[in-house]
Amino acid sequence: MELVQSFPFITIVFSLTCGVFCAVLRGNRARTLCLSWLTVTFLMSLSVLLYTLKSDGYYIYRMGKWNAPWGNEIRVGVLEALMATAFSGVMLLSVLGGLNHIFEDCEAEKTNLYFTMISLLMSSLFALIYTNDLFTAYVFVEINTIASCALVMLKSSGKTLVATTRYLIMSLLGSGLFLLGIVMLYGITGELLMESIAEKVREIFASGEYSLPLTVIIGLFSVGLAVKSALFPFHSWLPDAHGSATAASSAVLSGLVLKGYIIVLIKIFYRIFGLSVIVSERVSNFLFLFGFLAMILGSVGALRERDLKRMLAYSSVAQVGYIYAGLGMHSQAGMVAACVQILAHAVTKPMLFIAAGGFMDVSGGNKDMASLTGAGRRDPLGGAAFTVGAMSMIGIPSFAGFMTKFTLTQGALQAHTPLMIMALAAIAVSTLLNALYYIPAVFTLFSRRDDGKYAGVRARYTPSYAGATVAFILLNLGFGVFSQAIVDAVSRGLAMFGA
Amino acid sequence: MKNNSFREKLRRFVDYGSFREEELKLPRSPETLDTDNPENRWLTTVQNSEKPVRARLAKWFTHRGVQVFDNLYRVAAVFICLTLISLLLSVVSFLPRFGGADNPAVNEVEERYVSKAIEETGTTNAVAGMISAYRGFDTLGEAHVLFVAACSVIALLRVDPSERKHGRLVDPELLGEDMDYEPNSDLILRKAAKLLVPLAFIFGLYVILNGTSSPGGGFSGGALIGAGLILNSVAFGFQRTERFFGDEMYHLVKTACLTVYALLMAYFIYMGANGFDDHVWLGVPGNIISGGLILPINVAVGFEVACTMYCFYALFRKGGL
């Protein structure tokens, strides 16, 4: 085996160790260690991506001496490597962009724990992306849950504590259902490795035995992971948690953590049950319906908000709806759209949250729109980033978000008529609503203040914040320019993603 | 007073889910008016004569609304519970029979874990071989779940030592009465602890070291040692435990254990994945030195678990180690 092939496993295991070391270092040193390790993981993931693109195929990495049904294994293809690269890059930029806030918002002697949580979160995201084993997925889902709750909680205030509690309760409900699903599936198939389960599931499905348990198991997985990834009827915890956390936490939670669970769900659908079972069980219809509702009602929620961070959080609810709508189209094009949306949202939403953090700095720490009026003038770099992010969210061509809407429309046009009409209507209405709250927000941010408040305030740029914003803007534009290449890579990755 | 608390409750009910706080404009109900005041008398008569329905509704709302909501909530809870249970029970009735030897779970995966345990992992405890060697990656994650929880609890409950006069609670007014009844020098407890603490340590070590050949292993043995540490601080006070196990010791042991574990596992996985020989002597199955890497892994996990258990107790009890 080549050394490059070991990189995914190295990123998973040593991110854990990096977290352990961060817990005993002082804040500044933990920051240096965590950021340098994140850079290393980014470079490693990038080289894995280049390797998989060149070799044009997936490979299986055995985690130990024994082959798969006995030992653990991870599976690396183009799609996984692409996700890992994007996630580690966005994680690095989010932490850099919110670095000042981390040191302001956390208690001084607990800052190092923030970097511990970031490292462990990164490790669990890598593991969720690469794993090929259902129980490994459960263990790392739990690390993900606790670490992300801790990221919300580390900004110590009454509101974040309450938000964390509600987030934790919903996550626990989700984990419970997910675990029950795994256990029941183990009971009827006797396997934990995804490919072996898929084989048994095909037999079971052909024989017609266990048809009710199979339906319930699919339901348990879908509901459990939908609760964790804040699909529409279960989204009530999200605005509180993402709205009250520190800037880097909001960015990471909205951009990456939600997607980690969705990737697990995609794996379960694709590798275990296969699209045909999912379609015949009508699960995809439900997913599409809730995704459809989320696209519209999430945007309506955002429209009602006067608090910038909560508005962005509601917008995440709508964007998660896009992913689920893509999943629910039960076609290859829909899946491509879902994966492109995962990537596009991951590079866009963290930028918006980091910019919002910058605006709060120049507005006395307030985050309601009235105080933020003119913040874009006081912090031009953040203003530019927010504008780019808003355009991307609305779906203007040459920005990242456009490709999502484009692929989703392509997927919709291939679907059967009622679904096509619904999907097209949802895309149209949701785009309109996005424009209705993002454009006024941009105008408010750049309008002149009449009352002379914050008159002399100017943003003092630190290299990390300035660098992260510029990198985010370039990343978004790059995504927009090379979107066709990314869509191709995603389609190639999806082709080798299934069993 | 009652009216007031109702309003609070109703507002909470209405507010729930929306973040704006708008004053709820209820009609003033007749009880709150001072009817003896001649200035107000006309008002009650107006209310009684002109708006009887509205006043009655308001009154009903005051006294019954919250109760009705509470009852509905309970009914909904019972309904959800029963629906879920009946759905799951109907699933259970379709599942393979309990205890059957031909269940789907009894397959070649399980057979190899048992039949090849001695040959491939050097353990006679098939469960230890399975969790630490065959599926060692899962267990590495599991040890870090415990670690991340300990870090989160530290972040939540740790109080700076200079402010730690009254335990975790900085405000002495919040100090509950139960602290006064702490058995500071309870004779029975101390005598029992003197006997039990060494026993717990020795038994914990025994369970850890014999994890490869008998039931037990790092997690259960570590929990025993942790229980010994907790008992020691309950009986003799934290100072006695702090003499040999303080903040620095905790961080040292924990970091060392987890790093050693991760390095061993990384070595094992890297060698295994590349098909190299890992040069680990498996030992004599059934002896203490057996199982190859499983023994050091068990020791590392055991001490990590012991640290975490004690850390949880100390943080909840006094806000620091």
Place this chain on the structure above:
Amino acid sequence: MVQLREFLTNLFANYYEAAAMILFGIGFTSLLMHRNLVKKIIGFNFMDSAIYLFLAAKGYITGRLAPIITDGNTDPRLYVNPIPTGLVLTGIVVSVSVTAFSLALTCRLYDKYHTLDIDEITYLARKERD
């Protein structure tokens, strides 16, 4: 009628699993609906224990021994399935961690708001500025 009888016989044959599912339902509902935070956490523990009971029952095979190899006898037909045991161990560690975390959160909330009612806490937290 025949179906009902079949349903009941199957249910009684799987009595461990049936009990586990009843416990799961109770725990899930407490976690979802109870207002008291401590009771929510108890509900969560109910739920997880139910899953472990279910798993342990899945691993059991009538008349076989615990998977500790004695006298060098490696015939797999002598021992029960070791996989669920290992999974239960992992699950227990996870649930201990999560319980500690949520109890710590509850402690902090109680210190701040002097109540365990999540609705009341939410209401009080909304009133304060951040």
